[in-house]
């Protein structure tokens with residue numbers, strides 16, 4: 420279990436995160452949702468260890484990780500832009516990390532992941548020859564072969580369109596379930612958060628606005644911000660589509 424206790428972070432005297440406390444159970448998929456600039460990526464970076472907390476504690480399975488360097492935490496991230504090596508092919512990208520830590524995944528395990536992520540026919544391709552969804556899957560495989568204790572994903576679906584988005588969403592869910600992998604995802608899209616996660620963490624103005632199961636957030640929004648910001652966005656999406664059909668029908 421991952422526990423955040425009273426996490427605080429400021430940049431240049433401005434409080435970004437103030438007193439964030441929560442737990443994430445093993446194998447859970449959590450989405451961090453909030454407006455632009457609300458500190459979602461900052462929270463992910465604090466968990467990863469790339470950014471230091473100003474106050475509070477990060478505990479993993481009872482062990483205080485707050486001052487443990489990033490490399491020793493054993494958490495791993497897929498960045499928003501995938502950060503793949505353009506001079507290597509897909510397979511070399513996937514297995515890159517194993518050079519320094521051989522044996523962390525067996526050949527069978529690497530093959531299983533490649534199969535699970537549907538990458539078999541793309542292994543020899545250069546990164547520039549891959550579509551956005553394929554790059555995303557290579558980035559996911561590259562992170563997964565290192566067997567992270569926690570998988571962190573920063574806006575994993577934002578660059579993908581409808582059908583591919585749904586397929587990657589399914590793969591993320593399958594991986595989290597099959598590997599019983601704790602997965603924490605940053606997103607600004609309420610629909611994504613509510614359909615992908617076991618629990619959704621909504622942050623606003625540096626604080627936790629609500630942390631709960633999707634059905635709790637939809638049926639029992641705990642404050643006006645959730646109702647107005649999150650649920651309104653979903654409503655607007657629905658009414659945009661509805662209006663579009665109405666216009667087409669009357670045209």
Ligand SMILES: Nc1ncnc2c1ncn2[C@@H]1O[C@H](COP(=O)(O)OP(=O)(O)OP(=O)(O)O)[C@@H](O)[C@H]1O
Nearest residue numbers: 430431435453454455456457458459460461462607
């Ligand atoms: N290294 C940094 N130095 C100074 N300010 C920073 C730094 N990193 C983030 N910030 C500021 O902290 C705030 C939160 O940024 P963060 O990237 O965590 O927000 P976010 O919720 O992920 O936003 P978005 O949805 O737009 O990506 C922003 O105002 C940002 O400008």
